[in-house]
Amino acid sequence: MNSTEQLLSINNLHTGFRIKDTYFDAVDGVSISLKRNEILAVVGESGCGKSTLATSIIGLHDHNKTRVEGEIIYKGINLAKLDEEKFNKIRGEEIGMIFQDPLSALNPLMRIGDQIEEGLAFHTKMSKEQREKRVFELLDQVGISNPKRIAKQFPHQLSGGMRQRVIIAIAISCKPNIIIADEPTTALDVTIQAQILDLLKDLQAETGAGIVLITHDLGVVAEVADRVAVMYAGQIIEEASVEELFANPLHPYTRSLFNSIPQMNSENEKLQVIQGIVPSLTNLPRTGCRFSARIPWISEGMHEENPTMHEVSPGHLVRCTCWQHFHFESEEGGITR
Amino acid sequence: MSFMQINDLKVYYPIRGGFFNTVVDQVTAVDGISLEFEKGKAYGLVGESGCGKSTTGKSIIGLEKITSGSIVYEGQNVTHNRRGRGSSYNRDIQMIFQDAHSSLNPRKRVQDIIAEPIRNFLNLSPDEEKRRINELLAIVGMNEDAKLKYPHEFSGGQKQRIGIARAIACNPKLIIADEPVSALDLSVQAQVLNFMKDIQQEFGLSYLFISHDLGVVKHMCDHISIMYKGRFVESGNRQDIYTNPQHIYTKRLLSAIPDVNPVGREERKKERIEVEANYTANHKNYYDENGKVFDLKKLSTTHFVAMSAHEKGGI
Structure with a gap:
């Protein structure tokens, strides 16, 4: 098992939703790869397309209303073009998913044990006894202290943190190579969040799986991720290793985001505000730098006409050239380059 | 000097059961807390889900029954008269809700939403009311043409600001903010927090800031529980x-x-x-x-x- 083995590579992915007979791309030309043993965090605000990216990878879209174009290469197969029947063999077995809201992701009428067993029964040839043993193993692995009792309970009898552990147990039940975690801790308290993140990290170290972590919380990213991709309006605008991105953010959007976190500022200072709002899917500008509308004090000429990703230093990619000329509005006139 | 004291507040919910649906047990949601509010200060209430922080906020404003304890407002015991139409307490204590969307009536225009507390408490003429609404919209940084729109036409941050405009319509003394930014994105959250700080300084407001986010509370509050x-x-x-x-x-x-x-x-x-x-x-x-x-x-x-x-x- 090579540690730098490429698990997943996404090339120029477009995922569009149909609104009144026109397709609008929520994910607009995303290229990214995931290596074994790596936690790749995808960060962005609501509506930037990060969850759409996740559901595209695992193929949960309704094909009548969505258009998925481009390549999602896993083991030489393009998942974007795979038919449903073949996808069912990959989903759950090779790629697992952890959902945001653990209560709505679990079936309220099924016992916990049966829900974990379901995937095993579908993907493996284990006997009933083996499966039962594996369920207890899994519950133990995710840190549930009394697996035999919990397996017989229903979801509503568990706390939020326990439910999320069960979801994780389901996701890792078939030892997948890739785990997609879509906001796994957003619905949880901070103490539980810390436990779940530690658990994810430990599990990954054990199994060597690659994790795509979708989140909006930069604190979570700083705690667990290895590499980070920042998304804005359907595109990745910056990609770097976690140390590099937090030490040296370049894109105006990334820098603005960092400055709007309360705990990094001193208490009485004003928080940085990003002007305007995230453009909605239907009136998204499809040409030029998509962030330009929110930094109007940077002149037009500083942006690229068709922004592409530029490698600034090894492994650190930034879209558009506007970052070279960017300064915050409050520093107006301070820097003129 | 504090203008409001809460003494040994308790809120218990009964658990009913048995043949005659009698009270068999109780949940101690809030179990004896005391707080004092001073003018212009922000108070933070932090805890995990289910610790009773929202119940505290709701019981102070009068949306929950108080089992025992007292609330003294400007020297008067208002424990049993929190929602009285005539009481100044009802006017001076306002609330901002977590989910701005569900706290706004979808069938009312923004001007009617903001005018509701004005009509309840201030007895202004229609012209004065209009002027006050324009003023409030200007304070929360929104256009005047927003008046005729409905809540669904706004983004999350804007809706939260409409909620704030409604809360400050009658110049309250204390605003209870129950997780006002936890449903918002980082950049929008910054907007709302900055704005809440601005109006706090301008009007000498006090806040009871209920949140699970210790970073936000650290940024906003002078006193934290x-x-x-x-x-x-x-x-x-x-x-x-x-x-x-x-x-x-x-x-x-x-x-x-x-x-x-x-x-x-x-x-x-x-x-x-x-x-x-x-x-x-x-x-x-x-x-x-x-x-x-x-x-x-x-x-x-x-x-x-x-x-x-x-x-x-x-x-």
């Missing part, structure tokens, strides 16, 4: 809580906050596990046999912390 199972485990100013936490539960909560800096995360993880192990091993010393937090003791003029079992008398 940590809640657990309906009681305060620790309360103090910013320095007291963040640099000198005393109670084992506060320490655990603080260690769990993710730091926005990847450097040193391995050490933080180790420390977190240590604190957690320490908590599991020693937390019994800090709660009585029913898991209840002990009474507060005074450490300094601002800093209060719940006692441990030894101090209580070696239970």
